[in-house]
Amino acid sequence: MEIKQLEYFVQIVDCGTFSAAAQKNFITQSALSKIIKKLENELGTDLLYSQGKNTIPTDTGKILYLQAKKILHECSVAVNQIEAAKGNPTGSLRISVSGPWNRLTNVYHMITDFVQRYPDIVLDVERLASNIYRENLTSGNTDIAIVCGTPQAETQFERIELLKSRYYLLMPDDHPLAAKDLIFWEDILDVPLALFPENYQLHQLVLENFHKLGKKPNIRMTSDQPDLLLHVAAFNHWCTIWGDQPTIDDEEAHGMKSVPMDVEHVFSLLRRNEAYGSQAERTFIEFVKSHWDEYKDEPPVGHMVSLGSMI
Numbered sequence: 001m002e003i004k005q006l007e008y009f010v011q012i013v014d015c016g017t018f019s020a021a022a023q024k025n026f027i028t029q030s031a032l033s034k035i036i037k038k039l040e041n042e043l044g045t046d047l048l049y050s051q052g053k054n055t056i057p058t059d060t061g062k063i064l065y066l067q068a069k070k071i072l073h074e075c076s077v078a079v080n081q082i083e084a085a086k087g088n089p090t091g092s093l094r095i096s097v098s099g100p101w102n103r104l105t106n107v108y109h110m111i112t113d114f115v116q117r118y119p120d121i122v123l124d125v126e127r128l129a130s131n132i133y134r135e136n137l138t139s140g141n142t143d144i145a146i147v148c149g150t151p152q153a154e155t156q157f158e159r160i161e162l163l164k165s166r167y168y169l170l171m172p173d174d175h176p177l178a179a180k181d182l183i184f185w186e187d188i189l190d191v192p193l194a195l196f197p198e199n200y201q202l203h204q205l206v207l208e209n210f211h212k213l214g215k216k217p218n219i220r221m222t223s224d225q226p227d228l229l230l231h232v233a234a235f236n237h238w239c240t241i242w243g244d245q246p247t248i249d250d251e252e253a254h255g256m257k258s259v260p261m262d263v264e265h266v267f268s269l270l271r272r273n274e275a276y277g278s279q280a281e282r283t284f285i286e287f288v289k290s291h292w293d294e295y296k297d298e299p300p301v302g303h304m305v306s307l308g309s310m311i
Contacts, residue, residue, distance in 0.1 A: 003075060005039045008032060013065050016054050092122040092282035096133050099115040099148030106295040114287050121280045137272050143281050146269045148243055149201045160269040163296050167265060169260040171239040172245055184263045185209045192220045192238040194229045202243055216267060230254040
């Protein structure tokens with residue numbers, strides 16, 4: 001049974017004759033008769049009979065007529081709602097974010113504008129340590145992740161690259177490494193380090209690169225509090241590694257200097273590869289593709305140490 005069959009059947013009953021219904025639908029009467037005959041064969045019952053010049057529904061035809069009217073009405077409502085949704089997207093979207101605070105500030109500005117533009121899309125935005133997003137994406141606990149880290153060959157995720165940046169080594173102004181223009185892993189093999197905890201991708205990156213060099217990093221403390229890392233590193237003449245360059249205010253406040261490292265990381269939007277993309281998800285991704293350039297070069301605002309470099 002097809003919707004078009006029901007439409008023709010209802011119109012025959014409403015018009016009272018095959019000829020009038022055929023004329024209204026711009027088809028021949030014989031073609032319309034074949035359509036109704038096929039419907040009757042599918043249902044195993046006669047639906048219409050002739051009474052004089054009029055076509056009348058049988059008892060089973062009356063049942064079908066009433067139900068068909070309801071079905072056609074619901075179909076019409078569904079089509080209208082879908083058309084309305086195309087111009088006014090709705091739904092919900094779960095987003096996990098992780099990265100340097102000044103980059104996340106740009107993301108938050110973009111999300112704010114997205115919410116203003118699409119008020120009927122409900123967002124659930126959660127900030128996580130970077131090692132958690134893969135699990136959340138894979139399990140379906142989040143729809144989209146906006147993260148910062150070293151690119152990996154992950155066939156299970158679709159990746160949209162937003163921008164590239166470098167890691168930075170932060171040290172006291174008078175530290176021997178402060179005179180360098182670029183820091184290599186070999187430069188910090190024996191340097192005391194204050195790092196973010198093990199559940200941060202940056203911490204794992206340090207372990208992996210030291211392992212490649214056959215060394216263990218000299219980690220003296222870990223903390224998820226960026227301001228504490230800066231303070232302790234400055235006081236003890238240690239170094240710390242961040243996912244982006246701190247603001248000038250942060251450096252001056254702690255007597256620190258930042259030097260870029262010879263390792264890049266990529267700020268990316270990820271989603272599960274081949275996963276169903278809801279209307280809300282597709283709308284957000286298209287918004288990011290179209291508008292990210294407006295946000296990515298915004299200067300850092302305020303003190304990034306308040307929330308830290310969660311990578």
